[in-house]
Amino acid sequence: MSDILNYSLADFFYNDNPDILSPPDDFMQWINHPRVKHSFTFFEQQLLAAPRISTEILSNIDNKKRKIINLTSYNYLGLSSHPEVIQAAKEALDKYGLGASGAPLLSGTYDLHVKLTRMMAEFKQKEDCLIYSSGFGGNLGAIQGIMRKGDVLILDEKCHKSLVDGGTLAQVKMRFFEHNKPESLASMLEKSKGARTMVAIEGVYSMDGDLVKLPEIAEVCEQYRAPIYIDEAHSTLMFGENGRGVAEHFGLEGKIGVSFGTFSKSFGGVGGFVCANAEIIRYLKGYSSPWNFSCAPSPPVVGGLIKALEVATRDSTLRDRLWENTAYLKKGIQAMNLDIGETESQIIPIIIGSSGEKLMHFAAEIQKRGLFLQPVDFPAVPANARRFRISVSAQLTREEMDRSLNIIEDVIARGLKGEALEI
Numbered sequence: 001m002s003d004i005l006n007y008s009l010a011d012f013f014y015n016d017n018p019d020i021l022s023p024p025d026d027f028m029q030w031i032n033h034p035r036v037k038h039s040f041t042f043f044e045q046q047l048l049a050a051p052r053i054s055t056e057i058l059s060n061i062d063n064k065k066r067k068i069i070n071l072t073s074y075n076y077l078g079l080s081s082h083p084e085v086i087q088a089a090k091e092a093l094d095k096y097g098l099g100a101s102g103a104p105l106l107s108g109t110y111d112l113h114v115k116l117t118r119m120m121a122e123f124k125q126k127e128d129c130l131i132y133s134s135g136f137g138g139n140l141g142a143i144q145g146i147m148r149k150g151d152v153l154i155l156d157e158k159c160h161k162s163l164v165d166g167g168t169l170a171q172v173k174m175r176f177f178e179h180n181k182p183e184s185l186a187s188m189l190e191k192s193k194g195a196r197t198m199v200a201i202e203g204v205y206s207m208d209g210d211l212v213k214l215p216e217i218a219e220v221c222e223q224y225r226a227p228i229y230i231d232e233a234h235s236t237l238m239f240g241e242n243g244r245g246v247a248e249h250f251g252l253e254g255k256i257g258v259s260f261g262t263f264s265k266s267f268g269g270v271g272g273f274v275c276a277n278a279e280i281i282r283y284l285k286g287y288s289s290p291w292n293f294s295c296a297p298s299p300p301v302v303g304g305l306i307k308a309l310e311v312a313t314r315d316s317t318l319r320d321r322l323w324e325n326t327a328y329l330k331k332g333i334q335a336m337n338l339d340i341g342e343t344e345s346q347i348i349p350i351i352i353g354s355s356g357e358k359l360m361h362f363a364a365e366i367q368k369r370g371l372f373l374q375p376v377d378f379p380a381v382p383a384n385a386r387r388f389r390i391s392v393s394a395q396l397t398r399e400e401m402d403r404s405l406n407i408i409e410d411v412i413a414r415g416l417k418g419e420a421l422e423i
């Protein structure tokens with residue numbers, strides 16, 4: 001392994017070590033190499049308080065506590081630590097205890113779960129809803145519950161791993177279409193003629209922040225009579241006049257067969273929801289294993305989520321602030337001539353190119369200066385488009401944004417020009 005730095009996690013998936021409890025022989029050699037170790041420094045750093053904008057981490061760089069401006073959490077609307085949400089979660093904790101202590105079918109369904117389920121179905125304008133303890137588990141469960149061996153799941157190539165793994169679990173044939181290209185989708189649908197087929201897309205794509213081209217995609221799906229399964233993990237509560245998501249934004253909610261989302265992003269909690277017609281939800285209850293063979297969501301979380309939905313939808317204050325902040329940060333970053341790709345949302349990538357070394361060097365420097373902005377490396381993104389990824393929050397103040405922009409300019413913009421930092 002002379003070219004050790006050219007390897008990535010993508011190279012060690014297959015394992016022919018005869019001892020099944022050992023990784024591939026050269027995996028440990030690779031992962032323990034000091035420069036590879038350094039590139040993992042940025043993962044699993046401990047937050048020491050709520051994921052607010054001003055918070056504290058235990059930095060893996062020097063094992064010191066560090067006060068930081070947090071541009072990395074998915075707490076887009078600040079609901080994770082909203083006082084009303086915390087209060088509702090505390091009340092649910094006092095009344096119901098910590099865990100649901102049962103799967104939904106047997107003893108894990110509480111009045112709180114029924115309330116949230118109804119609220120979500122109404123909010124998403126679908127007949128019914130199922131809620132899951134995990135967003136990832138929800139995608140697995142909904143796809144595995146709906147689809148059968150021999151069916152075809154056609155996915156945008158940038159779809160999240162949970163959608164792909166749902167297809168694997170369901171043992172369906174999976175076909176991928178070129179990102180957001182309706183003509184590529186049409187050709188996959190053409191190949192799938194005769195099979196039961198569903199098309200999976202996302203509202204906002206999480207690595208690039210671009211929106212699904214829903215009008216064009218929906219038109220193709222309609223032509224082939226293929227239902228749309230949309231994952232609105234990064235768009236629910238933020239897009240659309242009423243915050244219902246990207247489908248509302250485009251005025252195309254009626255074209256969506258299954259509306260999925262997670263409670264771990266804008267809601268500030270954890271879990272997943274799937275909204276669809278009442279009959280398929282009823283059917284899912286029989287066959288969606290991550291729902292009927294897993295403990296129901298924890299009551300304090302559900303209590304908090306009910307309040308989070310109320311707070312986010314009673315008016316547009318939080319959404320409006322999020323979009324003001326997004327516009328401000330985007331403008332500031334674009335003024336530095338940095339590449340933010342095709343983002344149209346609160347996810348702003350700063351694409352720095354192919355150098356993993358630069359990425360990690362900038363990441364360390366940024367953090368030392370008090371900004372928590374995580375690097376995203378290959379294979380999570382293409383090797384020539386390594387990046388930082390800003391998650392904008394409604395909670396950011398002008399002062400926090402200006403401080404963040406200064407650090408980004410000093411480290412990334414000047415660093416890429418070779419001015420400030422030696423790489």
Ligand SMILES: Cc1ncc(COP(=O)(O)O)c(C=O)c1O
Binds near residue numbers: 137234271
């Ligand atoms: C599009 C999308 N779907 C599903 C998930 C999984 O959700 P969770 O983290 O809530 O399990 C994620 C997580 O980041 C995601 O980005």
